[in-house]
Amino acid sequence: MSKIIPIGPYHPLQEEPELFKLYCDGEVVKDIKWETGYNHRGIEKLSESKTFDQAFFLVERICGICSTSHPFAFANCMDEIAGVEIPDRAKYIRSIIGELERIHSHLLWVGLAGHFLGYNTVFMWAWKYREPVLDLFEMITGNRNSYAMFKIGGVRRDIENEKFPKIKEILNYVKKKTDLLTGAVMDDPVIHARTKGVGILTKEDIISYGAVGPTARASDVAIDVRRDDPYAAYPMVNWKVITAKGCDVFAKAEVRLLEMYESISIIEQCLDGMKKTKEGDIETKVKEVPAGWGTGHAEAPRGEVFHFVVTNGSSYPVRHKVRAPSYVNIATFKKSCVGQTITDATISLAAVDPCYCCTERMAYAYDCNTKDMILNGEEILKLSHRKTEEIRKQL
Template identity: 60%
Template sequence: MNQKTIIPVGPFHPLQEEPEFFELEVEGEKVIDITVNIGYNHRSIEKIAESKTFDQMVFLVERICGICSTSHPIANCNAVEDLAGIEIPERAKYIRSIVGELERLHSHLLWAGLAGHFIGYNTLWMWVWKYREPILDLFEAVTGNRNHYAMMKPGGVRQDIEEGAIPALSKGLDEAEKKIEMVTKAALDDPVLAARLKGVGILSKEEAIDYCAVGPTARASGVDIDVRKDEPYAAYGLVDWKIITQEDGDVFAKVVVRLLECFESIKIIRQCLQKLKTTKGDIAVQVKEIPPGEGIGHHEAPRGETFHYIRSDGSNMPVRLKVRAPTYVNLPTCKVTVPGESVADATIILAAIDPCYCCTERLVKVIDRERGRKWKWEDLLRLSRKKTERIKKRMGISHE
């Protein structure tokens, strides 16, 4: 019997922060095709940016996304600085990198928690989010806010990190590192997670290149692409760190890449804090005029490359701002990773690219075409959790 089903997922679900819409076409348990429908979160930011001055625009692009809320400002400032030919002071470079890497830490931990929730491991969710809180406390100490840090401005940063604050930050970082190490070891050694995620949703190296995947999605498939290395900006060329890659391209590889990247981020922050002690000077240069012309800026956001393009006509407002968020390029990879997998695995594969609901948007829908049956995201989550249960039972592990 050949039955085709379309399963809708979304648009409003407690864990989907942002509405987005996927249509999974399934045959029995197997997914045969997927359609993505976005636009629920279109807030006309690029148009609004044309009515903001270059200084105000930073606050606007910060609000493109709350999770990568320093990625867009850094990319935007890079673009303005490229346009006006500004070189920022060294101290500002270190501070930019510190904020950028703290953000990567909190974002990767946030993702690890949500991934745990998607496969029915709520313990992992609560656990990881508990250890994410100290990172947010560090943010509060450095920038004054838990999210939306307002640290960047064209020409430098808005706030300095005082020398007296550095020991407390280092201490907070040491404590956070211990906790992250424990979670990483526990997650990577977990037999259930391995059984559930290994060999699932494989994106081969060739496919990653064909689909122009970026960030951890590409790095988990063995493509060592990282804007921080390929075209260093801020302080990334001045400190020692390495790109984490994995060869397998499955969901587990993406978990490994993200968790190991946390330690590289901690390494970068430590070195930057050390350098801040010896690097004195201004934290920003005065930007008087923005000449007519074009500028581009990149930043390696937690999800991949964020790209900003700005055109100016010499006034104090941009004529055009174009933003390309990492999820926009990573999302189409689900066209190759999801078909052929079971419905129970679809949620975690979709979640594995760490779709930034705000930068892009999403919603999934599954409808049984023959019987007209409609599946919801909750049904998919239930299926996903049941599968974890089955694996646990087979391994003789009792429920948490």
């Protein structure tokens, strides 16, 4: 006899609405089911009613935390359809914004993970040291979140050369504080005890579930779009893909903390590279977008973001498909949570840094055993109406 423990949908542990049902036998989790849809906004459909310039603001609001990775992937996609090569300065700016976002997202995750473990000091510290990064965003783009920097063929705003010393100064500060955080997390015996051997995802699990991002890299699967299919300024700078062999929650924390150093190094190299380019040369003018289709992807802080757009020569997309990293990462809960105690389930859930507002989509449920479509109330009504009409015709 298993008991069901619900987490959510509006739970103080989570900032987003989603419902987990843990089927427990005593303290041990036997099965897990999750229910989403509380966050569905119909973005793919909305996108078809927006012009390409407006769609950037829409895809930015798919997710607030990774609000650059979606426009990044969409911009890559649109550049491919329009067939433009963007100027070097725009490439550098795109990479800088992308990497700054990675730093702030990983700091956010470290804080939340600390909060889930009962380490509120880590939560407060990490969020305190995240503030300078947001200040940097405000200085460069004018907003703390939702930066509105991307457009087809380049970026909207330039980063002036006189801002570089200030950016480097803030990055140095963040680096120092990351050292402190890394030290605090890596040396703490309690964090070791709580996270080592918890939420294990082996290399085979990762490959069979198709997980991406830091979740995969923590299990020694070196997958990173920035290296595998280079875009923006990533081929022009030196950096390496961080992997860990631990497969557990601790390894995921390790990967994220070390990735922040790589991000800081990438930004510094980008700033040096930008000095060689002409100030103000930030976009290639695109007059019209031809008919066709294109794909674009970008490495978000959580993994690969994938956008697919079909155009017909007008200024509206005909079809816009989004695939967010959490969509594949969430499925690994089945492996990482089952067989553990409830106390470890929360940190295992948090370890993949799930983002439900990216993931929400409309889907038909299909039962593999009975070959039945699972329908909602409206569809059953529709079917019933159709049957009545058919009978009426026959009479």
